Amino acid sequence: xTHGVTTMTLDRRNFLxxxxxxxxxxxxxxxxxxxxxxxxxxxxxxxxxFPIFDPRPIAALTERLFPGEGQALMNAWxxxxxEYQWLRALAGRYVDxxxxxxxxxxxxxxxxxxKMSPAQQAQLMAAWSNLQVWPDAANALRTLHDAGLRLxxxxxxxxxxxxxxxxxxxxxxxxxxxxxxxxxxxxKPDARAYQLGVDTLHLPKEEILFVAFAGWDAAGxxxxxxxxxxxxxxxxxxEELGVxxxxxxxxxxxxxxxxxxxx
Numbered sequence: 001x002t003h004g005v006t007t008m009t010l011d012r013r014n015f016l017x018x019x020x021x022x023x024x025x026x027x028x029x030x031x032x033x034x035x036x037x038x039x040x041x042x043x044x045x046x047x048x049x050f051p052i053f054d055p056r057p058i059a060a061l062t063e064r065l066f067p068g069e070g071q072a073l074m075n076a077w078x079x080x081x082x083e084y085q086w087l088r089a090l091a092g093r094y095v096d097x098x099x100x101x102x103x104x105x106x107x108x109x110x111x112x113x114x115k116m117s118p119a120q121q122a123q124l125m126a127a128w129s130n131l132q133v134w135p136d137a138a139n140a141l142r143t144l145h146d147a148g149l150r151l152x153x154x155x156x157x158x159x160x161x162x163x164x165x166x167x168x169x170x171x172x173x174x175x176x177x178x179x180x181x182x183x184x185x186x187x188k189p190d191a192r193a194y195q196l197g198v199d200t201l202h203l204p205k206e207e208i209l210f211v212a213f214a215g216w217d218a219a220g221x222x223x224x225x226x227x228x229x230x231x232x233x234x235x236x237x238x239e240e241l242g243v244x245x246x247x248x249x250x251x252x253x254x255x256x257x258x259x260x261x262x263x
Contacts, residue, residue: 042227042259043207044150046179046197048188049157050213051231051252052141053131053165061127065120069112076108085156085187094185097157101128129161133169134233140252145174147260152177154197154210156187177201189220197226211255215239222246229255 062077063070081104088094095103102125109116145151151174153162159180166172177200181193188194198205210226212218218230219241230245231252238244247258 041207042149042209043203044152044176044197044201045144045209045211045259046152046154046201046226047211048213048217049131049153049155049162049165051211051233051255052133052137052153052171054134055131057132058124058127061124065123066114069114073108073112073114076111077105080104080107080111089186089190096182097161097180098125098128101125129164130168131161131165133165133171134252136251136253138169138171140256141171141174143256144259149259150201151175152179152197152201154179154181154188154194156181156193158182188217189223191224194221194224194226209259212245216241218245218248219243229258231255 059070059074062074066073081101084100084104084107085097088100102121105116105121105124141151153166153175155162157180159178159182162178162180163172166175166178179196179200181187181190181196183196184190184192186193194205194210197208197210201208205225206227208226210218210221210228212221212228212230213233215230215232215236216239218228219239221228222243222245228245228247230248231254232248232250235250247255249255249258
């Protein structure tokens with residue numbers, strides 16, 4: 001367990017180094033891996049939030065508010081954000097994504113000995129509820145939807161964050177379901193979180209393709225039994241967790257090529 005948490009933390013740090021520096025992971029070549037034959041049976045696709053929503057503006061805002069300290073603050077904040085979620089889930093002391101995000105921000109500023117005003121804190125927290133989508137997301141999602149695939153979000157974020165984000169991007173009409181793990185008062189990679197997709201879509205897990213942003217989430221989905229695509233926008237290394245995604249690529253265009261290979 002300890003080794004797995006350490007690996008997941010490094011994955012997040014690697015992502016934040018890229019995003020805070022403004023490097024576009026979508027410049028990486030799109031690659032489809034093993035599992036080309038499995039996608040014929042997909043009837044639905046369940047997405048984690050971050051293959052669709054772009055968190056880079058949060059890193060940019062952090063740097064504007066704390067010049068020269070933004071990247072360090074963002075790194076500390078995001079690492080603690082996920083650690084607080086997992087620790088609370090393990091201990092049975094659940095709080096939702098927004099509260100864990102707030103608490104981890106307070107910790108990170110204290111850790112770095114930064115003075116954060118109430119206005120700065122409010123700006124940073126508001127950014128999580130006003131996420132924009134990645135540039136390739138809209139076209140890819142419309143292509144998948146128009147091909148007859150049922151689309152859903154399955155995320156640790158709150159329902160309000162997810163529905164507001166889709167509505168702001170005018171993509172809400174493409175999604176049949178918006179599923180927050182808040183329903184079970186826990187977080188992925190809890191198997192009960194992935195089960196929400198099966199229960200909501202009323203499909204066998206083998207017919208739901210799960211699209212992960214993080215390597216640990218791809219592993220969690222595979223452990224559960226979903227066919228899995230890793231949208232590895234950060235160019236992160238493969239996680240050493242004993243399983244591999246059925247497909248991987250640098251963006252949602254690669255996902256379309258994987259899910260609809262004969263289009």
